[in-house]
Amino acid sequence: EIVMTQSPATLSVSPGERATLSCRASQSVSSTLAWYQQKPGQAPRLLIYGASTRATGVPARFSGSGSGTEFTLTISSLQSEDFAVYYCQLYNHWPPPFGPGTKVEIK
Amino acid sequence: EVQLVESGGVVVQRGESLRLSCAASGFSFHDYAMHWVRQAPGKGLEWVSLISWDGGATFYADSVKGRFTISRDNSKNSLYLQMNTLRDEDTAFYYCAKDAKYSGHSDYFDYWGQGTLVTVSS
Numbered sequence: 001e002i003v004m005t006q007s008p009a010t011l012s013v014s015p016g017e018r019a020t021l022s023c024r025a026s027q028s029v030s031s032t033l034a035w036y037q038q039k040p041g042q043a044p045r046l047l048i049y050g051a052s053t054r055a056t057g058v059p060a061r062f063s064g065s066g067s068g069t070e071f072t073l074t075i076s077s078l079q080s081e082d083f084a085v086y087y088c089q090l091y092n093h094w095p096p097p098f099g100p101g102t103k104v105e106i107k
Numbered sequence: 108e109v110q111l112v113e114s115g116g117v118v119v120q121r122g123e124s125l126r127l128s129c130a131a132s133g134f135s136f137h138d139y140a141m142h143w144v145r146q147a148p149g150k151g152l153e154w155v156s157l158i159s160w161d162g163g164a165t166f167y168a169d170s171v172k173g174r175f176t177i178s179r180d181n182s183k184n185s186l187y188l189q190m191n192t193l194r195d196e197d198t199a200f201y202y203c204a205k206d207a208k209y210s211g212h213s214d215y216f217d218y219w220g221q222g223t224l225v226t227v228s229s
Contacts, residue, residue: 034215036152043202043219044152055217087152091214095168098152 002026004088004099012107019075021102023088028068032092035064035073038101039084047086048073078104109133109218111203116223123193123227129186129203129220137161137181140212143188145199146222155201156188160210170196193227200224 003026013019023033031051036044046055048064051071061076075082083106088099115127129141143155156177157166165177176189186203201223204216 032213032215036216043221044216045219046207046215046217049207049215049217089152089215094166096154096214098154100151 001095002029002090002093002097004090004097006086006088006099006102008102009100010103010105012105013078014107015080016077017107019078019082019104021073021075021086021104023066023071023073023099025069025071025090029090029093031067032090033064033066033071034089034091035062036087036089037082037084038087044087049091075104109205111205111218111220113201113203113220113223116201116225118226118228119193121193121195121227121229124189124191125193125225127188127190127201127203127223127225129188131184131186131203131205134205134218136184138210140206140208141177141179141186142204142206142214142216143177143186144202144204144216144219145197146202147196147199150199153199154214157206157212157214158186159212190225193225195227195229198225198227 005024007022033051035048038044052064063074085101085103087101110132112130158177174192178187203220205218206212207217
């Protein structure tokens with residue numbers, strides 16, 4: 001079973017700054033990786049699939065990259081509405097594991 | 108607009124049963140696999156179960172296998188989760204989630220409901 005880890009657990013960033021979130025798989029995987037954003041009291045929202053494809057309606061400041069065991073979500077210039085928890089998830093693997101999340105908080 | 112609305116979450120005693128429902132609208136429900144994903148309060152996300160578009164195939168996380176049953180009624184655009192022999196560790200928000208792939212399953216989720224809270228009390 002593949003285990004996903006995310007780092008850091010918490011990222012403190014000032015509005016307008018760049019945020020880089022890391023997701024790592026315990027073994028090499030294909031690019032079947034998704035990223036979700038979850039705000040307090042809300043359901044998760046799909047941001048990225050296929051490691052780098054933005055979902056419908058997702059702003060261009062969100063970008064995904066990576067392959068093998070290392071994946072990255074980058075938010076180029078943080079807006080106030082981007083402070084949230086971000087989860088990565090591997091799919092096309094069974095069971096589909098989520099990472100533990102990275103909380104992006106206001107610095 | 109895709110909408111998924113869960114219901115049925117309540118406080119139950121350990122060992123009891125509960126059925127969750129999810130009403131879907133805004134897309135061709137019968138063309139998509141559906142999932143349940145849960146989240147213990149303040150914790151991360153855990154995939155629970157998958158049902159194929161036609162209900163012919165079902166899959167479960169090891170943590171719920173043998174206790175939970177996923178089903179669907181395409182005539183009612185509804186998804187269900189029958190939860191038996193509930194344990195303390197089943198306490199969570201339960202989300203209904205739409206699979207992103209048409210007529211198959213990709214196991215990632217492009218739409219989520221708002222969740223329904225199940226609390227198992229001893």
